[in-house]
Amino acid sequence: MMFPLCVYAAVILCSFTSISNGNVEQTVLRGVQTSLLSMYIPSKPFTCLDGSLTVPFEFVNDDYCDCQDGSDEPGTSACSNGQFFCENKGYLGTLIPSHFVGDGICDCCDGSDEYETTIVCNNTCFELTQKFQAGRDARRTLHEAGVAKKKEIIAKSKAITSERQEHFNELEQDLNNLENDLKETEKLKQEAEVLEYAAKEKNQKLWEEKRAIQQAMVRDQQIREIFVDLDTNEDSLVSIDELQKHTELDTNQANEFTVEEVRSILGSDSVNFNEFNTIVFEKISNSYQSSPEPTTPTPEPTPLPEPSIYSATTPSSILETHGYEEEEVTTTSSFYKDNEEENNNERDDYHESSSVSTSLEHEKHIHASLAPEYDNETKVLIQIADQARNEYNQLKEKIIQIKRQIQDFKKQSDVDLGPNSDYAPILDECFDYDEREYTYRICMFKTAKQISKGGSSEVTIGYWDSWSGPKDDKYLKMKYSNGATCWNGPPRSLTVTLQCGTEQKLSDVREPSRCEYTMTFETPLACDETIANRPLHPGHVEF
Structure with a gap:
């Protein structure tokens, strides 16, 4: 059954519809995506989109499947692997399998997939648009509030980062000074030990x-x-x-x-x-x-x-x-x-x-028998040597500690903290998530652990590995790997999904597969300024 002409504008009329405007004639086909209309020209033979076959244009939407990819039947259910484009004007255009066309079920919100049936489809596109708009407004509001907190956090973080850099510079200067002092102290120690050794040897010889x-x-x-x-x-x-x-x-x-x-x-x-x-x-x-x-x-x-x-x-x-x-x-x-x-x-x-x-x-x-006590002169030399050794060892220990701090700082500097180092504020910060039996603790860019509430065990479920989000947004997910090995299983691992939130917290922890954990971490640092700056109530929606 054919509907009257121009029931829906543009892409969803008849097999093709001619719209005359002076000498201009435009043909629009049912079920074809707007981006592919240039491939469907009525005055030319049609070449299947996979390039496997060329057929007369009359074969397009003739309810017989000629192309292996089903591209010659975008508006019918003839091809089991074809796709029908729902324009859903005023909402989001969608693709549905072409065998859904004419099956008596309204799959497109504008009902265009049931154009040949007696089924009357209510147009729900407006309602879906309203829900979509409400969700988008809520998301925009969340990101707006999150971005405001994000700016505060980053401002504090920059001050802290600046302080840490100053501290790092001080550490390097202290290290240089201490190493110079160590050389001088080592020289004094060696001189004192020579005198000490000679005095001890003399006493030992006399005693023997x-x-x-x-x-x-x-x-x-x-x-x-x-x-x-x-x-x-x-x-x-x-x-x-x-x-x-x-x-x-x-x-x-x-x-x-x-x-x-x-x-x-x-x-x-x-x-x-x-x-x-x-x-x-x-x-x-x-x-x-x-x-x-x-x-x-x-x-x-x-x-x-x-x-x-x-x-x-x-x-x-x-x-x-x-x-x-x-x-x-x-x-x-x-x-x-x-x-x-x-x-x-x-x-x-x-x-x-x-x-x-x-x-x-x-x-x-x-x-x-043991050797008798040393004479007073030897005791004095031993005390001097002991003091020199203590000073040397104390300086050496200070140098080791400073080198360790410098090494930690350099390791932190090598971590990818996101675009513009947005995630620098949570570097090394730890967050807990409590459930009935365990507390899950993640220390950002370091480790993730599962801690028994009974206090009997603490299991590492992963060490910081890399960002693992999709190509268009790799900073959406974090990967922690090489955790403790499961019994007869693989090493534990964790994927953390970052979401925009007004607070920094773990909101969900699961183990969907054995030894593979997932967490959801909410933070203002994941909020998007582009989303926050969208108009709250636009006059129309561009889909």
Whole structure:
């Protein structure tokens, strides 16, 4: 069924309509977008828009599909892949699938898709225009208020940015000064440490020399004790039969401690003190055990031999060997003399098992002893070196901190903060969104986390990656990636959609796919000045 001519102006009349105006004739086709009218010229054959075929123009809108792309039937439902253009005059022109044409349902707000049916379509274009206008006015009002706050935020941000730049310049100057100071402090430290080291070395050497003297004296005492303990007949000699009693010295415990084995230790049938010192002592000192305390009364002791017998390792010779005067170790010498007097007066004490063990314990104590305190001069040098080290380390720590601040500033400077750095005010700022189980926290251009309200866990769902909006507005979305890996899944990631708002807040958080999160962030910084400057109630709307 054909409607009367000119029911709708321009593009939605008959298969084609001639409008005469003097000698001018213009043909307009139903269902063709205005931008494509130049491809449909009635006086010329029609070439399919995909270029696959050329047909006589009469084939256009003849209700038979000739073109593979359906472009020859823009006004009919003949082609399943064709598109019909609803002009929707006064509202937004739209494209609908051509098989919707004449299906008894009003798809175009002006009803032009049902031109051949008996269906009466109410023209709803005006109502849609009103709703569209109201929505656009509300959007414009929101952006107007948002832009006003955006300007305030950016003005404050610029002041902060200027302060940060000044601070950065100060940091670089401080770093330069501190590095110069560090070189001078390091030089002073090294000089103080040279003096400290020399003083410590001197003290260490003196202590080691004195300790060596003490050890030699203790060793001498130990040799005397063992010699006296072995010299049971008190003839100032240790003989084979005296040593043979100490079977613990037998290296081959399976057999008898033979005379030959004893002679191999002594080197002869008997040895005096000097020979015992030089030949025997080292062979038996580790295995020797003192004689048990006698069960019968001991005879009166005879006087010990003259000191000349033991002259090989007297304290005087030890002191001379190490370059010390005897009075330098008065205490040790006194100890030695007291013990010698005790040897002369109480001979039977050497037969007690405690005598040798006491000397052995004394020797262990000397080996295990710590160095004595440093003298006052050395202590002063140590204090000076410690102070120099502290000053050096403090300067070094300050330099590390300043370098870290400078590095952070440079990293922030490399971040793309949007056109004209509009998003600089929220750099490093954090925002939370609470739901029943978790708090979601995003720190702008850094990290995003999921925090359990039970306090049991904190999961990173992404690190700042890049802007990820569409090509025409990449600053519409933010991408955070490489978060904590899901169990048997991919690393977590987050997409943040920015929307104009009068406040800065997260308004929605979801997980549409496993380990892939989305957030909506409202901020005045996303408000568009172009939208804010549109007329609020225009006389007409250009679509």
